[in-house]
Amino acid sequence: MKNLLLVKSVLVAGLIFSGCTSTSNVSIKQPNEKVKHLIEQYKLQSVDYNYVKKAIGNGTSATASAILVDARPNAKYLKSTIPTSVNIPDTKFEEYYKIVENISKDKEIIVYCGGYSCEKSPIVANLLIKKGFKNVKVYPGGEPEWIKNNYAEVDTVVVKATMNNNSAVLIDARPYKLYLKETIVGAISIPDTQLEELVGRFPSNKNEKIIVFCGGFKCEKSHIVADKLVSLGYKNVFVYAGGVPQWKKEKLPTTAGAKVAEVAKVSAKKQFSSKGLKLGSDEGTVDGDWLKVQILANNVPSFIQIVDVRSKAEFAEGHFKNAINIEAGKLTAKELYEKLPKDKTIVFNCSAGGRSLEAWAKLNDEKYDVSEIYYFDANVSCKGNNCTIEVNEPLE
16 A cells, blocks of 8 residues: 555544444445446446456565556545555546556556445546556446455554554564564564464454554565465455555554664674675574665675575566576475575575575575575565665664
8 A cells, every 4th residue: 555645544543443334235236327327338347356356466566467446535445445456536536646657558457446336436447548548447346345255455554543442463474583573563473384383373253353464565475364364264354565664664663672682692793604795683684785785786796696586477577687586485495405506605585575584494494504595684676677675674
C-alpha cells in the first residue's frame, strides 16, 4: 500500500471498530441493473474471483500479472483491500491517477470496489480507458466477495489500531533469527518454513483476527502463512504487506529498543573474510553498507559471486548485475552447496533478507563450510539491473 495516504488515522480506526465493515453477507451474485448497465455501456469485460486470485500470484506485486485497482474511498482501502492493489477512488481519480500513469498502456488492469451493487469500478475502469489503457477489466464481486473467500491486505493504521485495542494476533513470518533481531512489539514467531511443526501456535478460535507480516512489500512469507491459515478455516486473516520495514519507517515501537549493545564483543570480531569481504556485525552477514556501495558503483570485487536465491520469475524481473540465480528454497543443503561456485566468496541475496538468511542457515546448520559464504540483509527492488537497496540494521 504505497500510494497516497490522505485519510487521517482516526477516521480509519473508527471504521474498523464501528461495525461498518465490508465483510457482511452478500446475497446477490450478479451486478445490479445500474452496474450491469455501466459495464455494458463501457464495453467492459467482467472477471470472477478465481481469475483475480490467479492474477495476483503469490500476493506480492512482483508476481502479480495484472494491476489491481481498488476504486473505493481511501479509508476503505486502508482498512481492507485485495493484496497487491493500488487505490484510485472514483471521486478523486485525477489526484490518484499518477500512481499508474507511467505504467505501460498494454498492462492488464482489474478494477473493483464494494461488490455487486457498487458503481465505482466501472466508472474508474472507463476513466482509465479514456487515459489510453487498452486492457481494463472489472471484478464485480469486489472486496466483499474476496474477503469472504480469502485474506485481505491492511495498512499500518489498522495494525496500530488493533494493537491499541488488543484485538488481533500478530504473526511474524520471517526466519526466527530475524524475529529475535527485531520485530513489532507483541508479535509471535511462526516462520513460513516451519508451518507444519508450529501449527499449534495458531489460535484455537477460527474467528480470531490474525495479521501476518514479514520483510516488506516484496516479501512473500506473510502471504504463505496467510494462505495456510485460510486453508485451515480461519475466517479473519489479514496481511500487513509493509511489514517490519514500513513499521520502522513510521517510527513505531519494535523490540529492538530493549536490546543492549555488546560493544566489547563487536570490537573483537574480524572485519574481513580471508578473501577480503567486509563482514557484518551479525553472524553470516556481509557489511550491508559496504556491499551496497560496491553494487551501486558497479564495482563488486571479482572474488565475490552474488547468488540470488529467489524464484526464476522474480530474478527475471530484475536483479543485481552479474548475479546468478539459484532458488535455494527448493533445494536441500547438499544440493545447494553443490551448485555454488567453489572458487568464489558467495553472498546470498533476495528481496527482503529472509530467504538469504535461510539459505545461509541451511548450510550452516548442516555443518557445511560457510567461511566464505554470507548473506546480504537488505530490502532490494530491481527493474532489470536498476536496483534500489535499503540495508537492514544489524542486531549488534
